[in-house]
Amino acid sequence: MTYPLRKPGQATLSDHRAAHRPFASHKVDFAAAAVLERSPGIPKLSVRDVSLSYATNSGPRLTALKNINLQVQPGEFLCVVGPSGCGKSTLLHLIAGLHQQTSGEVLVDNAPVQGPGTDRILIFQELGLFPWLTVAQNVEFGMRMKGVSKSDRQARVRDYLRLVHLQQFSDSYTHQLSGGMRQRVALARALATEPDVLLMDEPFAALDAQTRDMLHDELERIWAETGRTIIFVTHNVREAVRLGDRIVLLTFRPGQVKREYEVDLQRPRHLEDVRVAGKAREILDDLREEINKSLEEEYGLEANA
Amino acid sequence: MKRTLRYILFYSALIGVWALLAKLHVWPPYIFPTPWGVAETLWAGFADHSFWIAIGVSMKRMLIGYGISVVLGLILGLGVASNKFLEDTVGGLLVSLQSLPSICWLPIAVLWFGLTEKAILFVVIMGSLLSVTISMETGRKQLPKIYSMAGRNLGARGLRLFLHVTLPASLPYIVTGLKQGWAFAWRSLISGEMIFVSLGLGQLLMMGRDLNDMSQVVAVMILIIALGYLVDGLIFKTIESRLQQRWGLATA
Numbered sequence: 001m002t003y004p005l006r007k008p009g010q011a012t013l014s015d016h017r018a019a020h021r022p023f024a025s026h027k028v029d030f031a032a033a034a035v036l037e038r039s040p041g042i043p044k045l046s047v048r049d050v051s052l053s054y055a056t057n058s059g060p061r062l063t064a065l066k067n068i069n070l071q072v073q074p075g076e077f078l079c080v081v082g083p084s085g086c087g088k089s090t091l092l093h094l095i096a097g098l099h100q101q102t103s104g105e106v107l108v109d110n111a112p113v114q115g116p117g118t119d120r121i122l123i124f125q126e127l128g129l130f131p132w133l134t135v136a137q138n139v140e141f142g143m144r145m146k147g148v149s150k151s152d153r154q155a156r157v158r159d160y161l162r163l164v165h166l167q168q169f170s171d172s173y174t175h176q177l178s179g180g181m182r183q184r185v186a187l188a189r190a191l192a193t194e195p196d197v198l199l200m201d202e203p204f205a206a207l208d209a210q211t212r213d214m215l216h217d218e219l220e221r222i223w224a225e226t227g228r229t230i231i232f233v234t235h236n237v238r239e240a241v242r243l244g245d246r247i248v249l250l251t252f253r254p255g256q257v258k259r260e261y262e263v264d265l266q267r268p269r270h271l272e273d274v275r276v277a278g279k280a281r282e283i284l285d286d287l288r289e290e291i292n293k294s295l296e297e298e299y300g301l302e303a304n305a
Numbered sequence: 306m307k308r309t310l311r312y313i314l315f316y317s318a319l320i321g322v323w324a325l326l327a328k329l330h331v332w333p334p335y336i337f338p339t340p341w342g343v344a345e346t347l348w349a350g351f352a353d354h355s356f357w358i359a360i361g362v363s364m365k366r367m368l369i370g371y372g373i374s375v376v377l378g379l380i381l382g383l384g385v386a387s388n389k390f391l392e393d394t395v396g397g398l399l400v401s402l403q404s405l406p407s408i409c410w411l412p413i414a415v416l417w418f419g420l421t422e423k424a425i426l427f428v429v430i431m432g433s434l435l436s437v438t439i440s441m442e443t444g445r446k447q448l449p450k451i452y453s454m455a456g457r458n459l460g461a462r463g464l465r466l467f468l469h470v471t472l473p474a475s476l477p478y479i480v481t482g483l484k485q486g487w488a489f490a491w492r493s494l495i496s497g498e499m500i501f502v503s504l505g506l507g508q509l510l511m512m513g514r515d516l517n518d519m520s521q522v523v524a525v526m527i528l529i530i531a532l533g534y535l536v537d538g539l540i541f542k543t544i545e546s547r548l549q550q551r552w553g554l555a556t557a
Contacts, residue, residue: 098454118460128455131553132473142459145469175553193459 042110044074044229045095045120045197050104051254052090063254064090068104070248070257072197072229079240080233081287082250083294088233089125091255092199095231096122108197118142121195125202127186129174135185136161136170142193160188163222180211187219191226200232204239213271216242220268237287238280242271249286252294259286335519342520343527350524355509359525360532363494363505366422370429371490375483378434382441382482396442399435407432407493411500425497425505432493437486444478445471477548484541491533506532 047070053063064087072078082088093099095106097116106113108120121142129138136157143153161167164184174182183203190198204212220243223230234240240247247261261283265275320340327339334342350356385391385399410431414424448471456470498507506529513521 096458098457116457116460116462122458124451124455124458126451128451128458130452130455130470130473132476132551141461141469145460145465173551173553189459 041074043071044076044109045072045231046070046107046110047091047095048105048107050091050094050101050106052087052094052099052101053254054102065094065101066254066256068250068255068257072231074196074229075227077223077230077232077243077245079244079247080231080250081235081237081240081247081283082255083252083287083291084235085294086250086252086290087255088250089201091250092122092201092231092233095197096120096199098122118146118193119195120197120199121190121193122199123186123190123201123203125205127182129182129185129189131174134171134173135166135177138174138185139189139192141189146193156192160192163191163225164188164218178211179207180215183207183211183215184218187222191222191228195228197229197231200230202234203232205234205236212239216271217268219243224267237283238271238276241265241276241279241283242269247283249283249290252290253297258290335517338519338523343523346518346520346524347527350521356528359504359506359509360528362503363498363507364532366425366429366494366498366505367487367490370426370494371433371487373426374430374434374437374486374490377430378437378441378482378486379479381434382438383445385438386442386445392442399438399442403435403439407489408496410493411497414497415500420501422503424500425494425503428497429490429494433486433490436489437482440482440485441479444475444482447478448475477545477552480541480545480548484537484545487541488533488537491536495529 047068050065050068051063052065053061056062068091070078080088080091090099094101095113097106097113097120108117113120130141133141139157139160140153143156148156157170158167161170164187166181166184166188169177169181174185177185186203204215207215216239219230222228232240232243237247241263244263247263249258249261250256251258261279263279265273265279269276324340327334327337331337347356381395381399385396407428410428411424414427414431418424418427452470452474453466456466461469494505495507495510497503498505499511502508506525510522510525510529513519513525
């Protein structure tokens with residue numbers, strides 16, 4: 001069960017010069033990606049009436065997520081935004097199967113999710129790269145657990161490190177790399193297990209603006225080239241508009257779907273584009289209401305304490 | 306360079322004061338030994354091989370006793386950390402037992418095993434097992450959750466998750482526990498060796514007392530300090546700092 005890159009022999013990937021100009025622009029067929037994501041059929045992933053509540057040390061149960069309903073089409077790039085504390089990270093953990101929801105179900109290809117699986121790989125906010133392994137061994141890890149043969153593993157590690165322009169760092173340890181490079185290792189490690197769905201939890205939040213811009217370009221290119229379905233959580237609305245086909249806005253505690261937005265701007269988009277800013281503005285107005293609610297609650301809590 | 310100079314100055318001054326006090330004959334030499342007397346005893350002890358033999362005998366006991374307590378401590382510590390019930394029950398017992406000085410195991414050891422090799426080993430094991438177990442347990446608990454989550458996320462579970470993620474992730478903590486265990490084992494061993502003609506360093510120390518030979522007492526004490534420092538400072542510190550560098554915990 002392998003999913004070859006959409007264009008396995010593509011010149012830009014094997015082109016050795018790419019190593020020396022890692023962020024050179026690639027010709028990417030965004031139209032093809034668009035066709036795929038719009039194709040009708042069963043959704044790649046559905047979240048049905050998912051709620052999550054848990055007991056707290058002080059007082060009543062806390063409802064983190066309430067009746068979340070989502071459908072994600074194959075190859076779609078979905079962004080989830082919301083104020084901090086809306087449970088957007090928790091939602092990704094539920095989809096990844098790392099936590100169990102209180103009620104409702106998560107379906108992948110119409111089959112309910114039971115525990116973690118390499119068809120859904122989560123890139124954690126704090127990455128969770130293994131410091132005792134080299135970059136190449138990190139990328140190889142998921143395949144080793146899956147029992148992929150050694151020669152296949154080596155070939156795929158090469159492919160995916162080339163995809164994120166890190167082939168010359170394969171023997172480095174992760175703490176020797178910069179934040180942006182580590183981010184790309186995590187991306188390569190996730191992609192190397194060839195998941196259907198890539199879950200990304202505020203992956204670029206801790207990076208400087210230039211690095212983030214580059215990674216936006218790279219992620220968009222990789223998404224178009226590999227045809228993965230991506231669910232991308234962020235608190236940055238403009239980033240969501242820059243990347244997403246569709247944006248879901250969650251409310252502050254309990255997290256519920258407040259609104260959905262289609263982003264039908266042509267790709268590749270630029271973060272500073274007026275149309276991107278305009279769309280972001282529209283969403284931001286709705287988001288601000290939720291941010292205010294979260295602030296009120298936090299100040300309220302402080303007053304009681 | 307500057308640090309080495311400081312060390313040399315400090316220790317020369319220390320020995321200088323010692324020599325001065327000895328020269329002034331404030332106390333008789335059987336109470337306050339002279340530096341040259343101690344140096345002579347050290348030289349003679351190594352020359353007639355009696356110190357070498359004592360070191361060899363003590364080190365052999367350390368390797369056996371410490372080895373057993375490391376294996377048992379690893380199993381116990383990881384076992385206790387993996388289960389909430391065991392943590393509450395056995396874990397609590399271990400912590401309370403640790404307040405017992407290891408020499409307190411000696412009466413039991415002598416009653417069970419007599420004045421034998423086994424009695425000394427028992428004291429060494431009991432002295433270090435608890436500390437290895439407890440540091441293993443805390444190491445396991447301090448382990449950032451992100452690693453096992455990432456491991457599960459990438460398809461590792463059960464034994465493979467343990468071998469490929471939990472164990473390597475906890476190695477820096479494990480080494481810290483092993484280091485502490487070694488220090489405890491070393492202390493217990495010397496105490497245990499004092500009880501009978503055991504040929505080790507502890508017995509050599511007691512022999513100094515029996516012969517009223519203060520120079521020998523101090524010479525053996527210096528030997529014990531030097532050996533303890535050598536193993537702890539050179540072997541364990543090196544392993545520890547290498548691991549921390551490789552794991553990215555310390556800036557190289």
